[in-house]
Amino acid sequence: xxxxxxxxxxxxxAYRCDQPEWAMxxxxxxxxxxxxxxxxxxxxxxxxxxxxxxxxxxYHQKMExxxxxxxxxxxxxxxxxxxxxxxxxxxxxxxxxxxxxKSSLLAYSGEAGDTVQFAEYIQAxxxxxxxxxxxxxxxxxxxxxxxxxxxTSLRSRKPYNVNxxxxxxxxxxxxxxxxxxxxxxxxxxxxxxxxxxxxxYCLSILDKxxxxxxxxxxxxxxxxxxxxxxxxxxxxxxxxxxVKAVTKDGVIDIDFDxxxxxxxx
Amino acid sequence: xxxxxxFSLTTFxxxxxxxxxxxxxxxxxxxxxxxxxxxxxxxxLAQADAxxxxxxxxxxxxxxxxxxxxxxxxxxPTSLSKISLVTxxxxxxxxxxxxxxxxxxxxxxxxxxxxxxxxxxxxxxTRILVQDVARxxxxxxxxxxxxPYGVSLLIAGWDEGVLSDEELEKLQAGETSSDxxxxxxxxxxxxxxxxxxxxxxxxxxxxxxxxxxxxYFPWKATAIGKSATSxxxxxxxxxxxxxxxxDAVHIALLTLKEHIEGEMSGDTIEIGIVGPxxxxxxxxxxxxxAQGPRFRKLTPHEIEDxxxxx
Amino acid sequence: xxxxDCVAIACDLRLGLQALTVxxxxxxxxxxxxxxxxxxxxxxxxxxxxDLFRYKVNMYRLREERNIAPSTFANLVSSSLYERRFxxxxxxxxxxxxxxxxxxxxxxxxxxxxCIDFAKDFIVSGTATEQLFGMCESLWEPDMxxxxxxxxxxxxxxxxxxxxxxxxxxxxxxxxxCSTIMHIICTSxxxxxxxxxxxxxxxxxxxxxxxxxxxxxxxxxPEDLFETISQALLNAxxxxxxxxxxxxxxxxxxxxxxxxxxxxRQD
Numbered sequence: 001x002x003x004x005x006x007x008x009x010x011x012x013x014a015y016r017c018d019q020p021e022w023a024m025x026x027x028x029x030x031x032x033x034x035x036x037x038x039x040x041x042x043x044x045x046x047x048x049x050x051x052x053x054x055x056x057x058x059y060h061q062k063m064e065x066x067x068x069x070x071x072x073x074x075x076x077x078x079x080x081x082x083x084x085x086x087x088x089x090x091x092x093x094x095x096x097x098x099x100x101x102k103s104s105l106l107a108y109s110g111e112a113g114d115t116v117q118f119a120e121y122i123q124a125x126x127x128x129x130x131x132x133x134x135x136x137x138x139x140x141x142x143x144x145x146x147x148x149x150x151x152t153s154l155r156s157r158k159p160y161n162v163n164x165x166x167x168x169x170x171x172x173x174x175x176x177x178x179x180x181x182x183x184x185x186x187x188x189x190x191x192x193x194x195x196x197x198x199x200x201y202c203l204s205i206l207d208k209x210x211x212x213x214x215x216x217x218x219x220x221x222x223x224x225x226x227x228x229x230x231x232x233x234x235x236x237x238x239x240x241x242x243v244k245a246v247t248k249d250g251v252i253d254i255d256f257d258x259x260x261x262x263x264x265x
Numbered sequence: 266x267x268x269x270x271x272f273s274l275t276t277f278x279x280x281x282x283x284x285x286x287x288x289x290x291x292x293x294x295x296x297x298x299x300x301x302x303x304x305x306x307x308x309x310l311a312q313a314d315a316x317x318x319x320x321x322x323x324x325x326x327x328x329x330x331x332x333x334x335x336x337x338x339x340x341x342p343t344s345l346s347k348i349s350l351v352t353x354x355x356x357x358x359x360x361x362x363x364x365x366x367x368x369x370x371x372x373x374x375x376x377x378x379x380x381x382x383x384x385x386x387x388x389x390x391t392r393i394l395v396q397d398v399a400r401x402x403x404x405x406x407x408x409x410x411x412x413p414y415g416v417s418l419l420i421a422g423w424d425e426g427v428l429s430d431e432e433l434e435k436l437q438a439g440e441t442s443s444d445x446x447x448x449x450x451x452x453x454x455x456x457x458x459x460x461x462x463x464x465x466x467x468x469x470x471x472x473x474x475x476x477x478x479x480x481y482f483p484w485k486a487t488a489i490g491k492s493a494t495s496x497x498x499x500x501x502x503x504x505x506x507x508x509x510x511x512d513a514v515h516i517a518l519l520t521l522k523e524h525i526e527g528e529m530s531g532d533t534i535e536i537g538i539v540g541p542x543x544x545x546x547x548x549x550x551x552x553x554x555a556q557g558p559r560f561r562k563l564t565p566h567e568i569e570d571x572x573x574x575x
Numbered sequence: 576x577x578x579x580d581c582v583a584i585a586c587d588l589r590l591g592l593q594a595l596t597v598x599x600x601x602x603x604x605x606x607x608x609x610x611x612x613x614x615x616x617x618x619x620x621x622x623x624x625x626d627l628f629r630y631k632v633n634m635y636r637l638r639e640e641r642n643i644a645p646s647t648f649a650n651l652v653s654s655s656l657y658e659r660r661f662x663x664x665x666x667x668x669x670x671x672x673x674x675x676x677x678x679x680x681x682x683x684x685x686x687x688x689x690c691i692d693f694a695k696d697f698i699v700s701g702t703a704t705e706q707l708f709g710m711c712e713s714l715w716e717p718d719m720x721x722x723x724x725x726x727x728x729x730x731x732x733x734x735x736x737x738x739x740x741x742x743x744x745x746x747x748x749x750x751x752x753c754s755t756i757m758h759i760i761c762t763s764x765x766x767x768x769x770x771x772x773x774x775x776x777x778x779x780x781x782x783x784x785x786x787x788x789x790x791x792x793x794x795x796x797p798e799d800l801f802e803t804i805s806q807a808l809l810n811a812x813x814x815x816x817x818x819x820x821x822x823x824x825x826x827x828x829x830x831x832x833x834x835x836x837x838x839x840r841q842d
Contacts, residue, residue: 151623155662180597186618188590188598199595386650393639427641427675465641 060084061161064096064109065230065238066195067202068165069222070176071214074247075167076254077178078223079107080238092239099251100126101136104168105244106146109195110183111161118153118160122146139168143179143187150185159183163195169246176246194226201233202226216245220254231262271409285413286406289361289477292415296360298490298524299331299347301419301472302500304513326510327421327470327539329358330517331490332525334533346562348537352377352388353558355422356537360490361477362415369414373398391422391471395481403479417489418475423539423559426468433467470539492524499523510540514563514571522575529572531565538563576671576697576711576807578800579718581828582680584611584671585808587701587839588821590618599820599841606832607632608642609672611825612652615701616666616687624664627655645672645681649691656689663687667700671827678829697807703818706811714807719799797826801835809839 065080083091097107098119106122108115125145130136137145143166153160164181180186180193192206205225214222220243227241240258244251275285304326331347348358349370357373359366376397381389389397398418405413428436474489475481486504488496503516514536518529527533537560544550544557563571576583590601604613605625612628614621631651635643643651649670656664668685683691684698692698696715699707805824812819822837 147619147622151619154619182592184617184619185622186590186597187622188601188618190598190600193597199592199597203595384651384654385647386654387647390639396638425676427644429676429678465639 058086060086061110062196063234063236063238064196065198065227065241066096066107066109066163066165066193067198067223067226067241068107068167068178068180068190068193069206069210069219070167070178070191070212071216071219072212073169073174073176074216074219074245075105075169075176075178076216076219076223076243076245077105077107077165077167078227078241078243078256079109080240081242081258082237082239083112085112089237089239094239095242097242097244098123099244100142100166100168101130102250103136103171103246104139104142104166105246105251106142107165107167109163114160114162118149118162119164122149136171138170138172139166139177139179140170140189142166142168143181143189146181147185147187150181150183154183154185165193165195167246169248174248192222197234198226198230201229205229216247219245220256223256227256228260228262232264273407273409274412275406283406283478286478289413289415290417293361293417293477293489294491294493296362296416296490297332297334297347298488298492298496298521299329299358299360299419300486300488300496300500300517300520301330301358301421301474301484302328302486302504302508302513302517303470303472303484304328304508304510325423325470325540326513327423327472328510328513328517329356329419329421329537330514330521331358331360331535332521332527332533333535334527342532346535348535348562350537350558350560350562351394351420352382352422352560353556354388354424354539354560355391355394355420356539356560356562357418357420358535358537359416359418360493361417365414366416366418369398369401369416369418372401376401390424390465391420391473392424392465394422395420395471395473395475399475399479399481402475402477406478413477415477417477418473419487419489420473420475421537421539421560422471424465424468424471427466428468436467488520496520496524510538514538515575518571518575529575531567531569531572534568534572536563536568536571537561576715576800576804577680577682577695578803578826579796580673580678580680581797581800581826582671582673582682583797583800583804583824583826584613584669584682585804585822585824586613586615587703587808587812587818588823589818591817594816596820602823604823604825605629606825607648608636609675609827609832610643610645610648611671611827611832612648613669613671613700614666615669616664620664620666624666624668628652631655642675644675645670646674648672649681649683649685652685653689653691656685656687660688669698669700671698671825673827673829701818703811703815706814707807710807710811714803719796719803797828797833801826801833805835805837809837813840 061084063084064082065078067076067078069076077097079096081092081094082089083094096109096115097105099105100123104126106119108119122142122145126137126142146164146166150160150162161183163183164179166179166181167177169176178190178193180188180190180195182195191212192203192210194202206222209222209225223241223243230238241256243254243256245254246252275283278284329348333342333345333347335342335345347363347366348356350356351370351373355377357370359369373394377389377394380397381387381393398420402414405411426433472484472487473481474484474487486500487493488500499520500516503519508516517536518534521534522529525533539560542557542559543561546561547555547557549555576585584604586603588599588601588603589596590598601618603615603621604611605628606612607628610632612625614624628648628651632643632648635651652668652670656666656668665687667687669682670684671680671682673679674681682698683693684700685691696717697711699711701707801824805822808822808824809819812822819839820841821839824835824837826833826835
């Protein structure tokens with residue numbers, strides 16, 4: 001099971017290959033299992049998308065930090081404040097999040113124009129639903145709606161290049177939930193999640209310290225552990241985090257100390 | 266030009282009727298009579314092989330019959346055919362306008378593949394095909410620039426059931442015993458589940474009529490065309506449950522005889538039957554799982570044989 | 576995987592980006608009435624394809640007023656995948672179910688463009704294909720049964736021992752008559768050629784089968800199949816870095832489907 005560039009390069013190879021067409025899927029599949037794709041290949045677009053001349057998520061896109069943590073009665077969604085273009089930081093107070101309705105929050109990273117465009121499209125549609133029906137969509141319903149939109153986009157002429165975390169509380173049961181979505185429209189409900197390089201640093205910390213019964217305070221402590229590690233290990237400054245939490249009282253801003261200095265290892 | 270006249274010709278009259286459809290029915294009612302009877306097959310008639318096994322009390326066959334009138338003695342009667350094969354197990358006959366019928370046969374054969382065979386690698390059950398054909402006919406009552414089809418169809422077919430042999434036996438036992446007292450046990454429930462339209466779970470023979478409006482009805486026996494009303498009265502008198510297929514052919518011929526002007530012969534009568542798999546039509550032997558078509562037309566010779574016994 | 580009058584289908588629960596595990600709760604088996612579909616490959620296509628078949632099967636059920644048969648569903652999968660011949664979904668599906676009329680097990684697999692691979696034993700798919708082939712090839716036997724009767728109370732030890740061998744070799748099923756079993760025993764390497772032994776065994780078996788005509792009802796076919804498929808899957812994914820992290824196992828019998836969650840290794 002893979003969601004990623006491994007398969008993206010699989011797509012690529014399936015079409016680039018000199019073999020007769022009927023032989024390709026197997027060929028490609030074998031390649032997928034035997035060879036790990038080279039980093040360069042990760043930056044290549046699948047052939048059916050190549051004519052759009054848009055690079056695959058580059059290194060700088062993976063440097064963007066998205067974090068999500070659920071607990072007993074809350075979901076924390078956090079995103080890095082740096083807006084990057086290549087190696088340059090264009091903005092240090094960027095908020096890569098949109099509130100969709102009273103009880104759900106969407107954080108995004110990826111291709112510069114796509115992210116806001118897509119997030120606001122989703123935001124507008126969830127708000128339209130709330131206006132029409134006088135009821136909010138549940139996080140699960142939104143997640144599946146978003147997946148549908150991304151999946152359609154994936155096989156269109158110009159796909160959105162957006163990775164998402166969708167956090168929320170079910171408006172009826174108040175059960176917290178978090179959904180991990182990537183630009184390939186893979187959807188997974190998870191107790192905690194991250195996107196980009198942050199995954200490699202944070203998931204192992206959360207594996208060790210997270211449990212589903214934690215309260216908000218503990219959740220923020222966990223978040224601090226994660227950001228500390230990111231500051232310690234990541235080669236660039238991501239300019240701190242915008243932290244919000246969905247609780248039974250709606251979406252609340254969390255004060256988060258971005259200036260804390262972390263000693264490197 | 267085309268879009269200028271692309272409104273539907275079938276429009277409501279102030280009294281709420283669609284007169285175009287009624288005119289189409291009038292065309293049907295001037296057509297040559299065709300009839301269909303569900304019955305039970307017997308082996309000699311169908312030339313069934315020893316492997317074909319029949320359920321003892323099920324009605325397992327159908328007869329379609331119609332008169333084939335040549336307008337001139339110079340016409341070659343073999344070139345005229347009013348009963349058509351649609352799938353190996355489904356065939357149909359019509360009353361009304363011949364050219365419209367040929368179009369519908371083409372479309373029925375086409376949709377049986379595009380909507381079914383090419384998707385599921387099996388032929389559609391009768392009801393599904395009937396619905397597809399009925400949709401074609403209904404479309405003609407609501408689309409722009411077309412007139413309704415001037416035909417009624419009798420579609421006869423045989424469906425593979427999904428119930429196992431034990432379940433079928435249980436079902437039949439339940440039917441014969443629980444006529445007077447409704448028992449609500451497990452079997453009773455199962456009976457209800459399979460008592461759906463067309464008994465699709467149980468399988469077996471299916472006989473449907475489709476009208477120009479696109480409505481369709483399942484029948485045990487019916488007639489369409491010029492003398493449909495009197496033919497149906499005749500059939501009501503003659504029809505019994507669990508009719509042998511051979512007797513059903515007999516009754517079909519008697520019914521036609523009542524309403525036919527000319528002489529009855531193998532060349533002027535057309536008969537199609539749904540019976541046991543006709544392996545002799547398969548054109549090959551020794552292929553595992555290969556099954557002959559259940560719908561086949563009787564040869565003029567076979568028809569003559571029945572006529573001599575009339 | 577095919578058992579005696581039952582079939583099983585199982586999947587792991589991992590969702591990952593290459594070496595990174597994103598989720599350990601990503602089932603890949605989907606139920607459509609009596610038929611089960613397993614999907615491995617690109618996660619987004621697993622979701623898209625499973626939704627597509629949910630739609631198609633629901634429409635089929637409404638149209639035909641019956642459940643779709645496993646073989647019909649297999650052909651539907653095949654034609655649907657081939658429709659995307661030149662822009663395929665990157666999935667390798669597996670279908671499992673019991674024939675509605677005869678109750679015969681049905682399994683098959685597909686490549687990503689819908690070529691069907693019918694099998695009478697097992698079908699594997701996904702990143703641990705090689706490991707699964709190895710496990711299934713060594714664990715699978717036709718008509719797998721497990722006897723929950725204690726033979727030791729019914730037979731002298733020698734016969735019990737031999738019955739176990741027969742079971743192991745898949746020779747003991749209701750097609751094998753007592754006399755055949757007797758013949759095998761008497762002519763076997765075990766050297767039970769002594770006449771008195773023979774008669775003892777003969778009466779022993781005859782009595783046994785006379786008194787236990789319902790023996791076959793006590794044969795635990797689904798349980799043995801469950802054990803076999805579970806061991807095959809768990810041990811295969813343990814040798815594959817890209818799969819594992821728990822499993823779902825479905826056992827399909829004539830009148831019921833049992834789903835079990837295997838926690839598996841989480842490391």
